Structure formats: C-alpha cells, structure tokens
Amino acid sequence: MKPSIDPWGKGEVKDYGRLMEEFGLRPFDDFIKKLPDPPLLIRRGAVYAHRDFERIHSAIKSKKPFAMMTGLMPSGKFHLGHMMVAQQIVYYQSLGAHVFVCVADVEAYNVRRMPFDELRRTAIEEYLINYIALGLRPKSCTFYFQSAHTVPYYRLISMLPRRTTQNEFEAIYGTFDPQKLISVFYQIADILHPQLPDYLGPLPLVVPVGVDQDPHIRYTRDIASRINEFRFIPPSSTYHKFAKGLQGGKMSSSDPTSYIALTDTPEEARKKIMKHAFSGGRDTVEEHRKLGANLSVDVSYEYLYYLFEEDDRKMKKITEDYGSGKMLTGEVKKFLSEKLEKFLIRHREKREKAIDLVPKFLEK
Amino acid sequence: MKPSIDPWGKGEVKDYGRLMEEFGLRPFDDFIKKLPDPPLLIRRGAVYAHRDFERIHSAIKSKKPFAMMTGLMPSGKFHLGHMMVAQQIVYYQSLGAHVFVCVADVEAYNVRRMPFDELRRTAIEEYLINYIALGLRPKSCTFYFQSAHTVPYYRLISMLPRRTTQNEFEAIYGTFDPQKLISVFYQIADILHPQLPDYLGPLPLVVPVGVDQDPHIRYTRDIASRINEFRFIPPSSTYHKFAKGLQGGKMSSSDPTSYIALTDTPEEARKKIMKHAFSGGRDTVEEHRKLGANLSVDVSYEYLYYLFEEDDRKMKKITEDYGSGKMLTGEVKKFLSEKLEKFLIRHREKREKAIDLVPKFLEK
Numbered sequence: 001m002k003p004s005i006d007p008w009g010k011g012e013v014k015d016y017g018r019l020m021e022e023f024g025l026r027p028f029d030d031f032i033k034k035l036p037d038p039p040l041l042i043r044r045g046a047v048y049a050h051r052d053f054e055r056i057h058s059a060i061k062s063k064k065p066f067a068m069m070t071g072l073m074p075s076g077k078f079h080l081g082h083m084m085v086a087q088q089i090v091y092y093q094s095l096g097a098h099v100f101v102c103v104a105d106v107e108a109y110n111v112r113r114m115p116f117d118e119l120r121r122t123a124i125e126e127y128l129i130n131y132i133a134l135g136l137r138p139k140s141c142t143f144y145f146q147s148a149h150t151v152p153y154y155r156l157i158s159m160l161p162r163r164t165t166q167n168e169f170e171a172i173y174g175t176f177d178p179q180k181l182i183s184v185f186y187q188i189a190d191i192l193h194p195q196l197p198d199y200l201g202p203l204p205l206v207v208p209v210g211v212d213q214d215p216h217i218r219y220t221r222d223i224a225s226r227i228n229e230f231r232f233i234p235p236s237s238t239y240h241k242f243a244k245g246l247q248g249g250k251m252s253s254s255d256p257t258s259y260i261a262l263t264d265t266p267e268e269a270r271k272k273i274m275k276h277a278f279s280g281g282r283d284t285v286e287e288h289r290k291l292g293a294n295l296s297v298d299v300s301y302e303y304l305y306y307l308f309e310e311d312d313r314k315m316k317k318i319t320e321d322y323g324s325g326k327m328l329t330g331e332v333k334k335f336l337s338e339k340l341e342k343f344l345i346r347h348r349e350k351r352e353k354a355i356d357l358v359p360k361f362l363e364k
Numbered sequence: 365m366k367p368s369i370d371p372w373g374k375g376e377v378k379d380y381g382r383l384m385e386e387f388g389l390r391p392f393d394d395f396i397k398k399l400p401d402p403p404l405l406i407r408r409g410a411v412y413a414h415r416d417f418e419r420i421h422s423a424i425k426s427k428k429p430f431a432m433m434t435g436l437m438p439s440g441k442f443h444l445g446h447m448m449v450a451q452q453i454v455y456y457q458s459l460g461a462h463v464f465v466c467v468a469d470v471e472a473y474n475v476r477r478m479p480f481d482e483l484r485r486t487a488i489e490e491y492l493i494n495y496i497a498l499g500l501r502p503k504s505c506t507f508y509f510q511s512a513h514t515v516p517y518y519r520l521i522s523m524l525p526r527r528t529t530q531n532e533f534e535a536i537y538g539t540f541d542p543q544k545l546i547s548v549f550y551q552i553a554d555i556l557h558p559q560l561p562d563y564l565g566p567l568p569l570v571v572p573v574g575v576d577q578d579p580h581i582r583y584t585r586d587i588a589s590r591i592n593e594f595r596f597i598p599p600s601s602t603y604h605k606f607a608k609g610l611q612g613g614k615m616s617s618s619d620p621t622s623y624i625a626l627t628d629t630p631e632e633a634r635k636k637i638m639k640h641a642f643s644g645g646r647d648t649v650e651e652h653r654k655l656g657a658n659l660s661v662d663v664s665y666e667y668l669y670y671l672f673e674e675d676d677r678k679m680k681k682i683t684e685d686y687g688s689g690k691m692l693t694g695e696v697k698k699f700l701s702e703k704l705e706k707f708l709i710r711h712r713e714k715r716e717k718a719i720d721l722v723p724k725f726l727e728k
Contacts, residue, residue: 178533179525
C-alpha cells in the first residue's frame with residue numbers, strides 16, 4: 001500500500017484538517033499568543049500544527065536549553081518558500097535555541113545524483129548566505145554537510161540498521177531501495193545527533209517541517225525509542241503551510257515561473273508578480289466590484305499576509321477592501337511589488353555583508 | 365535463488381576446484397616460488413587461489429607501493445584459524461605493504477547485535493595483541509574501527525547506495541535487509557578507502573580471504589568501477605583454506621572444543637589435541653600399521669603441515685611414516701603438542717611485550 005504522504009512526492013496538500021486527524025498532530029493556535037514576539041508567519045498561522053511542542057514552549061519559558069534542527073536540499077534558487085523556514089530558524093535562535101542546519105548532500109547525491117562540489121556551492125551561495133542575510137548568527141549554530149560531519153554522527157547512523165526492518169521501512173515509505181534507506185538513516189541521525197553526549201545531550205529539540213515530512217518525524221521518534229545506548233527525548237515538530245507558487249501549487253526551485261528568488265532583481269520580481277501571480281480577482285471589474293476577490297486562492301494576497309505586510313491594521317484593511325471588491329488585483333499586485341522591491345534591495349545589501357560571516361559557519 | 369556461497373553462512377567448502385571454476389579464480393601455485401621467503405602456510409599451499417595477484421607481485425618485485433586490507437569480526441577467542449590470516453598480514457607488511465586492519469564492529473553491532481564497548485575490548489585484547497605478538501608493527505599499519513574512523517571513509521560509504529540496486533544486492537547475497545546492506549557498504553569502503561586521495565591514492569591492494577568472502581570481493585570490484593569520482597584499481601584477492609576445527613569442520617570461536625586459542629595454556633592445548641583432535645588413524649594398531657593414516661582428514665597432521673613443522677625434511681618424514689602406518693596417532697599428537705606448547709609459551713611472552721605497543725596502533 002502506498003502511504004498517503006510521500007516525502008519524496010510533490011507535497012501538495014488539500015486538506016490539512018484531515019491530515020492532522022490521521023497522524024495525530026495537534027493545532028498550534030494556542031502557542032501563538034504564548035510565544036514571545038513571534039515572526040509574522042507564526043503570528044498569522046502559517047505554522048498550524050505540532051507534536052510535543054509543549055516541551056519546547058516550556059524550555060523557552062523557563063530559559064532551559066533546547067535545540068532546533070532543520071535540513072536543506074541544496075538544489076536551485078533560494079526562494080520565498082525557503083525564507084519561511086529561514087524565518088523560523090532565526091526566530092528559534094533568537095529565543096535561545098542551539099540551531100542545527102544540515103545540508104542534505106548525501107541524500108541529494110544518492111537520490112538526485114548531483115555531484116558533491118556543486119551541492120556544496122549551492123548550499124553556501126544560495127542557502128547559507130541567505131540565512132545569514134535573514135538573521136542567522138554563527139553563535140549557537142551548527143551548519144554542517146551530511147558528507148562531512150563528525151565521527152559520533154556517523155557512528156549514530158551505523159547504529160540504526162538493527163533498529164528497523166525492511167517491512168517497517170516499506171510500510172512507511174512505500175519503497176525500499178539502497179538510496180532511500182541511506183537517505184532516511186542520515187535524516188534520522190540529523191534529527192537525533194544533537195542529543196548525543198558528544199553534542200548537547202538529551203534535550204528538547206524541535207524540527208519545523210512541511211507535513212509531507214511527517215513520516216520521517218514519526219519514524220525517527222520510533223527509532224529513537226529503540227536505541228537503548230542513549231536516552232533521546234522524542235523530538236518535537238511543527239508543521240507549516242507550503243509557500244504557494246506564483247501560479248498556485250507549490251513553489252518549486254525547478255520552475256522559475258513558480259518562485260520569487262531572494263536574488264531576483266526588484267524588476268524581475270515585479271514582473272513575475274504582475275505576470276504570473278495567480279489572482280483571486282474576478283473576470284471583469286464590474287463582477288469584481290460586486291463579488292470581491294477570492295482571497296483563499298490569491299497568491300499576492302497570501303504573500304502579503306504571511307510575509308510582507310507586518311501591520312495588522314493595514315492587513316485587515318487589505319483583506320476587507322480586496323475581499324469586498326473595493327481594491328483591484330492590479331492594486332494589490334502593485335502594493336506587494338513595492339514591498340517586495342524594498343525587501344529585495346535591502347536583502348541584497350544584507351547578502352553582501354553576509355558573505356563575510358560565511359567562514360565563521362564553515363570553520364566549525 | 366540462494367547463491368552458492370554465502371558470506372554469512374558456515375563456510376565449509378567441499379570442492380575448491382569447482383569453486384575456482386565457477387567464480388573465475390586462478391591457482392596461486394605459480395606465485396609460491398616467486399614470492400620472497402613466504403611463510404609456511406603460503407609455502408605449503410594453504411593460499412590456493414587469487415584474483416589479479418599479478419599486480420601485487422609486480423609491486424613487490426619492483427618495490428612499488430602496495431597495500432593489504434583485512435577485516436576482523438571481534439567475537440570470542442583468537443585461535444589458530446585467525447593466526448593463519450595474521451601470518452599473511454605480517455608477511456605482506458614485511459614485504460612493504462601498507463596494512464589496513466579493520467575491526468568490523470559496525471557489522472557485529474548490527475548483524476550480531478553486540479555492544480560497541482565489548483567489541484572494542486575483544487578487538488584489542490584478543491586480536492590486536494595477538495597480531496602484535498605475531499609480528500605486526502605500527503609503522504605502515506592502519507588499525508581502525510568501522511565505528512570510529514575518518515570522514516573521507518564515511519563519505520565514501522555515503523557514495524555507494526546510488527551505485528547499486530535492490531535487485532543486484534539480492535542476486536549476490538540472497539537477501540536484502542537494512543543490517544546486511546549497511547554491513548556490505550562498510551565492507552566495500554573498508555576495501556576501497558585505502559585508495560582515496562586522503563589515504564594512499566590508487567594503488568594495488570590485496571585482500572586475503574576465505575572463499576566464502578568472494579561475493580564481497582566481486583561486488584566491491586564492480587562497484588569500484590562505477591564510482592567515477594576516483595580511479596580505483598580493482599582490488600586483488602587471495603583465497604586461503606579454512607583452518608580445520610579440532611574435530612574437523614571449521615574452527616569456530618563459538619565452540620571451544622573446535623579451536624586452540626593463542627591464549628590457551630600449554631596444558632589446555634595439549635589436552636585438547638589429545639582428546640579432541642580428529643584422527644586419520646585406523647581403529648586398531650594392526651589395521652593402522654597395515655593401511656597407514658588417512659592424512660587428508662587428520663587434524664593434528666594438518667596443523668603440523670600448515671602451521672608448526674617448518675622443516676620440510678621432517679615434514680616429509682612424518683608424511684611418510686604416518687601415511688604408511690609406521691607412526692601412530694598418539695605419536696603425532698604428542699609431537700604436535702610439544703611444538704604447540706613451545707609456541708604457546710613463547711607467544712605468551714610476546715603477548716606481554718605486545719601490550720606496550722597497543723597505544724601506538726590506537727593513537728592514529
């Protein structure tokens with residue numbers, strides 16, 4: 001039987017509610033108000049579910065050590081979708097988390113058959129530099145490559161095979177081949193190794209993921225409980241919505257008309273918004289004035305909502321005016337484009353400064 | 365289909381000739397005279413087959429760099445069977461080989477479910493100390509644990525999954541499970557990593573194995589040819605007979621009545637020979653005098669032949685006298701016991717001195 005979520009699949013999710021029920025996730029709402037100064041995307045509900053986030057929240061509240069782990073697959077341009085994850089990384093770091101950022105180059109090498117040197121270049125030039133520009137700091141950050149980490153990490157990977165079976169693996173992933181198996185073992189170690197005695201020891205750790213990655217989380221938690229040499233605390237997880245691509249669907253590095261890259265020029269970005277951003281506006285101005293825009297499918301509106309309009313009052317006004325038809329798609333796109341242009345210009349400056357910090361991340 | 369040799373099986377081989385034909389091995393005879401001062405077991409033909417040994421021989425002849433790789437599974441006592449491998453290691457080292465000795469603790473951890481610390485203790489106390497006592501020197505030797513080696517080694521392991529498929533693996537090993545897969549990937553890297561640029565670079569390398577390990581050799585050679593990042597020279601291999609257990613069959617660490625351990629006291633060893641060593645002598649003295657001993661099944665005779673009677677003239681005399689019935693089993697056993705006692709007493713002294721050298725092997 002093919003499992004209903006496939007971490008190697010496209011990851012478009014239609015019904016978040018059903019998913020949460022099926023996999024025992026719990027709504028994140030309650031934590032939004034409890035978290036100190038959350039970033040826009042958390043404040044507006046882009047992080048919608050969790051598993052065991054209580055542990056993380058209580059560590060934050062009592063200023064106890066905790067960690068955050070995330071992985072990146074270095075392919076293509078760093079875009080707004082990646083930024084949504086980066087903002088969470090930076091936020092947790094600001095709250096005191098030790099942040100582990102894993103470059104999944106072993107997975108990319110095996111599953112996507114990309115060469116290590118190209119993966120390394122992309123990881124640094126596209127991902128790391130943008131993370132730094134978005135606020136990531138070298139202190140309390142372990143940025144590493146799966147292909148070049150530490151002996152305790154590899155030793156942990158070597159301890160995983162006897163904790164599982166072919167049957168279990170197939171039941172979770174719907175397949176069992178050498179490439180997937182290795183990728184999964186690396187991912188499990190990515191999530192668990194911060195708790196090794198050589199690192200921070202057992203502590204609460206949160207992994208922010210898209211729901212398509214939940215099989216990894218569940219499998220990792222199960223396997224962690226079977227390793228008797230260490231006392232792993234089951235990792236917590238949060239689930240964020242996927243950034244919509246310009247034309248709806250998922251934002252994807254492999255389709256330039258689906259994304260705004262953080263290295264797009266302001267002009268490129270404006271053109272993409274104007275030309276490609278899927279609109280919830282109606283076919284004619286007349287109809288639009290009467291019915292208002294369909295906000296739930298409007299991509300420009302969503303970018304403003306989760307990423308670019310910090311001011312709740314202004315956002316509320318856009319929601320009312322665009323939703324009622326008073327505001328037209330062209331006006332919303334123009335408004336977003338201006339915000340985006342400003343952001344990209346500032347981000348470009350930050351990227352230039354960020355380059356100096358790169359060695360600080362790599363020297364560890 | 366179950367393959368006809370199973371590296372995880374018992375490894376009793378009835379027909380070496382058939383095996384050589386089936387797997388394209390070539391007879392080792394020609395090299396015996398060409399090799400400088402070979403140890404007894406090579407001189408007497410216990411190493412009977414090879415693949416690509418020409419490369420090793422010409423490196424030896426022209427004093428060019430070459431390497432030898434061997435693995436050990438640290439379980440139980442170090443016995444005469446292990447000594448046959450150790451003698452080859454020491455010999456190749458004396459010829460100028462850089463020697464890699466791998467403790468297969470990741471395999472033992474996963475397949476035999478033994479804890480790392482116990483594996484480490486056994487590897488050092490049983491194997492390493494006996495190797496040293498038998499002549500292994502720290503210079504030109506890399507003694508390492510699979511669970512605690514180097515990043516380039518682990519990186520090489522991570523590059524293997526995309527070079528194979530589930531089907532290929534199953535065709536070779538008759539099974540495909542996470543434990544076996546990891547064990548095999550580690551073994552392939554064990555054999556290939558000496559040729560990495562971080563180590564010695566491409567060079568001739570020989571792996572002395574029992575024929576039951578040949579699937580690993582063939583698979584490693586195939587996979588090496590598929591890795592385009594490095595120019596591996598296909599590893600060479602030699603094939604030695606298994607040391608017979610005291611009662612025939614295979615000498616096995618799990619059955620104390622099957623082996624002479626190198627830490628057995630002279631008395632224990634003598635008793636084991638007298639009591640357990642399978643005899644090719646006849647049921648009655650009368651019959652024995654008439655027919656002579658069946659040398660091909662006589663275990664004491666075999667130990668003398670491959671391990672303890674260096675003098676060809678004396679060995680010839682024993683062969684004649686025992687084979688003709690002039691010599692009785694009791695006499696042969698007594699003769700072997702005396703040799704063995706002397707050897708064990710000297711070996712014990714050497715072991716005591718060997719302990720001082722252990723840190724030299726482990727510090728690297």
